[in-house]
Amino acid sequence: MSEVAQLQLIALSIVGIGILILLFIKATFVRVTGFVAIVLGLFSLMSLAVPQMASLPPAEEKIDIASIKTPTDIAAIGQTVFFSKGQCALCHSIGPSESARCPDLKGIGAKLSREFLYESLTDPQAFVYQDYRHGGLPKEYPATMPAINKDPIGLSKNEILAVIAFLQQMSGEPVSISVTDLEIPGKAPSAPVKAAESSLVADASRNQ
Amino acid sequence: MSAIQQGVGTIQRALRAVGGHGGWLAGLLLTVGWLALPSIGFAAEGATAGPTEYRDIPYIGSRNLIWIVAQLHLLLAGFVLGVPIFAWLCEVIAWRGGEQRYDKLAKEFTKLLTSAYATTALFGGILLFLLVAFYPKLMNYLTDVFFPSFLVYCLLFLLETATLYLYWYGWDAMQDGNKKTLHIFLGFLLNFFALFIMIVPNAWATFQSSPVVISEGTAFERAWAATWNPTWWPINVHRLIANVVLGGYICGAYAGVRYLSVKNPEDREHYDWMGYVGNFIGVFGLLALPFAGYWLMREIYQYNQQMGITLMGGFLSWLFIIQAMLIGVLFLGSNYYFWLGITYRIPGSEGKYRRAMLMMLVSLLLCLAVWMTPHSLVASIEEAQKMGGAHHPLLGVLGVMSAKMTVSNLMILITFMSFVMYWRAGKQDTAGWAKLGKAVMGAVLVLASLAVIVLGVWGYFVPAIVRINYFSTSQVLIVIFVILTITPLTALLLKSARTTTEMVWGSMPPRAGYALVLNAVMVILLMTLMGYARSSSRVHWHVYGVMRDSSPYAYSPALGSASLIMAFCTFFFCILVAFIFWVATMGDKYKATAASGKGELPHGIPALAGGAPEERPQG
Numbered sequence: 001m002s003e004v005a006q007l008q009l010i011a012l013s014i015v016g017i018g019i020l021i022l023l024f025i026k027a028t029f030v031r032v033t034g035f036v037a038i039v040l041g042l043f044s045l046m047s048l049a050v051p052q053m054a055s056l057p058p059a060e061e062k063i064d065i066a067s068i069k070t071p072t073d074i075a076a077i078g079q080t081v082f083f084s085k086g087q088c089a090l091c092h093s094i095g096p097s098e099s100a101r102c103p104d105l106k107g108i109g110a111k112l113s114r115e116f117l118y119e120s121l122t123d124p125q126a127f128v129y130q131d132y133r134h135g136g137l138p139k140e141y142p143a144t145m146p147a148i149n150k151d152p153i154g155l156s157k158n159e160i161l162a163v164i165a166f167l168q169q170m171s172g173e174p175v176s177i178s179v180t181d182l183e184i185p186g187k188a189p190s191a192p193v194k195a196a197e198s199s200l201v202a203d204a205s206r207n208q
Numbered sequence: 209m210s211a212i213q214q215g216v217g218t219i220q221r222a223l224r225a226v227g228g229h230g231g232w233l234a235g236l237l238l239t240v241g242w243l244a245l246p247s248i249g250f251a252a253e254g255a256t257a258g259p260t261e262y263r264d265i266p267y268i269g270s271r272n273l274i275w276i277v278a279q280l281h282l283l284l285a286g287f288v289l290g291v292p293i294f295a296w297l298c299e300v301i302a303w304r305g306g307e308q309r310y311d312k313l314a315k316e317f318t319k320l321l322t323s324a325y326a327t328t329a330l331f332g333g334i335l336l337f338l339l340v341a342f343y344p345k346l347m348n349y350l351t352d353v354f355f356p357s358f359l360v361y362c363l364l365f366l367l368e369t370a371t372l373y374l375y376w377y378g379w380d381a382m383q384d385g386n387k388k389t390l391h392i393f394l395g396f397l398l399n400f401f402a403l404f405i406m407i408v409p410n411a412w413a414t415f416q417s418s419p420v421v422i423s424e425g426t427a428f429e430r431a432w433a434a435t436w437n438p439t440w441w442p443i444n445v446h447r448l449i450a451n452v453v454l455g456g457y458i459c460g461a462y463a464g465v466r467y468l469s470v471k472n473p474e475d476r477e478h479y480d481w482m483g484y485v486g487n488f489i490g491v492f493g494l495l496a497l498p499f500a501g502y503w504l505m506r507e508i509y510q511y512n513q514q515m516g517i518t519l520m521g522g523f524l525s526w527l528f529i530i531q532a533m534l535i536g537v538l539f540l541g542s543n544y545y546f547w548l549g550i551t552y553r554i555p556g557s558e559g560k561y562r563r564a565m566l567m568m569l570v571s572l573l574l575c576l577a578v579w580m581t582p583h584s585l586v587a588s589i590e591e592a593q594k595m596g597g598a599h600h601p602l603l604g605v606l607g608v609m610s611a612k613m614t615v616s617n618l619m620i621l622i623t624f625m626s627f628v629m630y631w632r633a634g635k636q637d638t639a640g641w642a643k644l645g646k647a648v649m650g651a652v653l654v655l656a657s658l659a660v661i662v663l664g665v666w667g668y669f670v671p672a673i674v675r676i677n678y679f680s681t682s683q684v685l686i687v688i689f690v691i692l693t694i695t696p697l698t699a700l701l702l703k704s705a706r707t708t709t710e711m712v713w714g715s716m717p718p719r720a721g722y723a724l725v726l727n728a729v730m731v732i733l734l735m736t737l738m739g740y741a742r743s744s745s746r747v748h749w750h751v752y753g754v755m756r757d758s759s760p761y762a763y764s765p766a767l768g769s770a771s772l773i774m775a776f777c778t779f780f781f782c783i784l785v786a787f788i789f790w791v792a793t794m795g796d797k798y799k800a801t802a803a804s805g806k807g808e809l810p811h812g813i814p815a816l817a818g819g820a821p822e823e824r825p826q827g
Contacts, residue, residue: 007768014775028469029786032725036782039729040775047530047771053523055764057748057757090517146514152753 008048015041058085063158065184071165071175074182078166081159086148088163094170102145109164109171117164121148121155158182261345262759270342271761272773275743277335279736279777280784283454284328286447286735287785289402290455291317291324294489296395303392313482317459318376320792325372327788343759346750353421354412356431361408368401406451407444411435414443417742418511419751438511442504449500450735453493457728460486460545462789464724467716476714483716483724484549490727491542491627495620495691498535499684502613506676508745515752519745521583527741527767529582531734532612536576538730539619541723543572546626548720554634554709561629568622575615575622583607605668610675614664617683621657624691628698634709637701645701649694656690659683732781736774740764 001009014037021034063077082088091102112120119126124145148155155163165177264270295314302311340347351358375394382391411434418439422430463482470476509516518524547565551558605611639645660683667675744764746752756762764770 004768007772010772028465032465032468032722035722035725036729036779039726040733040779043530043534043733044768044771044775046533048768050526050529050767052766052768053526054766054769055518055523055744055747057762087514090514090522151756152514152747152749 004048004052008045011041011044011048013041014038014044058087063162063182065179065182068179068182071177072169074162074177074179075165075169075175077159078162078164078169081155081163082166085153085159086155086163087153105167107171109168110173111171114164114168114176117167118160120145121160121163123147156183259345263342263344264760265342269761270338271759274335274338274342275773276777276780277331277338279739279774280781281328281331281335282739283732283735283777283781284324284331284784285406286451286454287458288321288324288328289406290451290453290458291321292395292398292402293452294455294459294486295321296392296399297489298485299395300392303388309478309481310485313485315379318379320788321372322376323791324785324788325369327784343750346755349751349755350412350415353415353434354431356428357408357411357435361405364401364405364408368398368405371398371401403448406447407440410443410447411437411440413742414439416749416751417515417746418508419754421754439504439507442500442507446497446500446504449493449497450731453490453497454731454735456486456488456490456493457724457731458486458785460490460724461728462486462785464721465786468718468721473714478713480553480713480716480720483545483720487542487545487724487727488627490731491623494538494542495624498616498620499688502680502684512752515745518747519741523764524741524744526582527737529580530767530771531737531741532576532579534730534734534737535616536572536579536619538727538734539623540569540572540576541727541730543568543623543626545720545723545727546630548716548723550630550633552715552717552720553711553713555712556709557633561633564629568626571622572619575619578606578611578615579619581606581611608668609680610664610667613667613680613683614660617660617687618657620687621653621660621690624694625653628694631698632702634707634711635702635705636708637705639701639704642701645697649697652690652693656686659686729778729782732778733774736777740770740774 018034018036018038018041021037022031025031025034068074068077088105092105094104095106096104109117116127124147146153149157149160161177161181165175168175168177262270265273295317298310298314298317302308302314371394375391375398378391378394382388382394415434415437418437420433420437422433425433460483463479463486467476467479467483470479505516505520508519520528547561547568550561550565637646663679663683663686667679670679747764748757748762749755750757
C-alpha cells in the first residue's frame, strides 16, 4: 500500500469515527467533536486527492571532472542543473509555452555567444534587449532574471558552464565548453570567462 | 559534521524514493515526542568540532514539533489578539448605543483573556525553548539581528499585561460616567499594545522570507532595517484583519455549541444572539481579507518573483485550490447562517426572500467552481495530446487569475447582499425617498457587478501588468465602493422603517449551531494552511537567500502529508479553546448554582485566576 493510500485510510477512519459519534452519541460536546472530525478528515482527503509534490532542496551536482570525456557529458550535467538546482525551468521554456513567464530559450545557444550567455546568467541587467517585452506598456512589475551565481540559487562556475553547454547542444550548436574550461576542485581556478565585449553584444542584439 | 547532518542524505533519499511524502507520519505522535524530549541531549552527541547547528528529537522530529507548537502559538495569539478587538467593539457599541447586552457579551469574552493569555504565553515559551534547543545557529543569527526588538517586545508584554489586568478587574468598578470612558480608553490601550505585540514578531517571521540585511550601522539601525522588510506591513495588515475574523467566528462557534446544549429559553435567546454577533463580525472582517491577501501576494512577487512563482505556479500551486475550497465553504457557511436567520428568526420572510436566496446559492456555487478550477493538470502525454496542449481548453480559460479575481469579488458582493437582505427583512420602509433610494442601491449593485465581470473578461486581452496594477485593483475598489455606498443608505432607510415582524431569538434549528462551528474550523484550517504556504515558500532557506537550511528537514512535505499536521493542529487548538472556555466559565456555574440555592460553593477552594468579578445589576 502506498504512503498516500495509508494516509487516505487514516483520513477516512477519522471521518468514519466522526460519523459514528454523530449516529450514536447524544452528548452535545462530543457530537460537535465528531462533526469537527468529519470536517478535518474531509479536508485531509481533499488535500490527498490533489497531485502530491514535495519541495526538496536542490541536490548538489557533483561534477566529477575525471568522468567527463566529451562536451556532451558536460551538456548532460547542464541539463540536470537546468531543471533542478538552477530552477531555470520555473520561468523559462524550451519551445513555445502558454505558461512560460520569461523568454523562450529554444535556439538561444545558436543565437548568443558563450560569453554573452555567461554574462546574461551572472549579470542579467548588464544588457537588456529593447524588444524584451514584445511591446505593450513599460513593465513596472518586472520579471527580473536573478544573478544565477548568487544566492538563493548560487550556481558554481562549473554548473553555469554546464548549463551553457546544454543550451548550445539543444540549439543544435557544437558545444564550445571543453573539459579544460572547468575548474578542478583544489586547484587554482582557470581564467574567468570574460564579460561580453561590446561588439559581441551588438552582434547578439542584431541576431534577435 | 554532526550526527544529524550525516542523516541529511538518508532522509532526503528516502523522501525521493517514496515520492516526497516522507516517513514522518509518526510526527502526529506528539505525546511520544514529548516523552522523548530528554533525548535532545543525545541527538547533539557526535558533534566534535564547532558549535552545534541543529539538534533533533526521535520519532516526531524537531521540525514537526516546532511546526505544531509554533502553529498552536500563532492560533492562540490570533485568538488573544482578536478577542480584545471583538470585546472592545462590543463595549463601545453598548457605551454609545445603550444596549447593555453588548456590554455583557464584551465582559463574557474579556473573562476568557486572562486564561487564554497565559496559555498563549506558555506555548510561546515552549516554542522559544525548542527553537533555542533545535536551531541554535539560526536563533543566534536572529538574536544578533533583532536584539533591540527583543527588549521592546518584553516591554510591550509588561504594558499589555498591566493593561489587561486593569481592563478586566476594573470592569465593574468602572461602569459609570467618566470611569466608563476611562475603561473604554483602557480597552483601546489594550488593543494598541496588542497590535504592537503582533507586529514585532511579525518582523522576525517576515525577515526570514524577505530579509533586508545591512552590515553597517548601529544594532538599532540594523534591527530597524531588518524589521521594515518588504512583506512586514502586508503581513501585519493581513494578520490584524484575520485576527478579527478568527475572534468573531470563534465567538460564533462558542455560541453555537452553547446554543446546542442549553435548554433554558433565555439562554437559547442569548446564545442565538451571540452567534449572530460573532458571525456578523467574522463576515465583515472576511470581506476585507482577500484584499489584504492580494496585497501580500503582490508584495511577494515584487520582492522576489521566484518566491511568488513557487507559491502560485510552483509546487504550492495546488495549495491555492484547497485554499479556494476552504474560503468557498466559509462564504457558503456564512451566507447559509444569514439565510437561516431570515427563515427562522423573522417569520414570514422566507417566502419573500426564497428566490433571492436560491439565486445567491447558485451564484456562489458557480463562483466557487471557477475559483477552484486549476490552471494546469498533471496529465500524461496521451492526455495532453488529446487536450491539444498542457492546458485543458476550459481550464486554460477559467483557471487563470483574471477569472479567479472576478469570482472572488462577486462572492464578496453576494455575501454583502446576504447581510443587507437579513438587515432589511421584517421591516417596511416609510421614508418618502425609499423608492429612489432602493433604485439607486439596485443600480449601484447591478452596475458594479457588471463592471467587475467586464474588467475580468477584459483582463484576458491585456498584458499581465495592466491587469494586475489596474484591472484587479479597480475590481477591489468597485466592491469597496458598493459596500461604502449601500451600507449608509440602508442604515438611513431603516432608521425610519416600520418593523413588521419582530426578531425572534432562540428559534434557529440545530444546524445553525453546526454552521457556526464549521465557519470557525474553516478559518482555523485556513490559518494553518497559509502558515504552511508561507513557510514553504522559503524552500530550503531559514532566511531566504541568506542562511541556508542544512538540517535533515530542509524540505517541504507534500500537501497531503502536511494536511494531517494541519488537521491535528486545528483539532488540538479547538480542544484548547474549549478548555479555556470551560475553565473561564467554571466559576460562573458555581455562582449560578449557589444563587439558585441548589448547592454551595465548597469552602477552601481558591478563586480561579481570571474568574469573573462579582456580577452587578446592569442598566
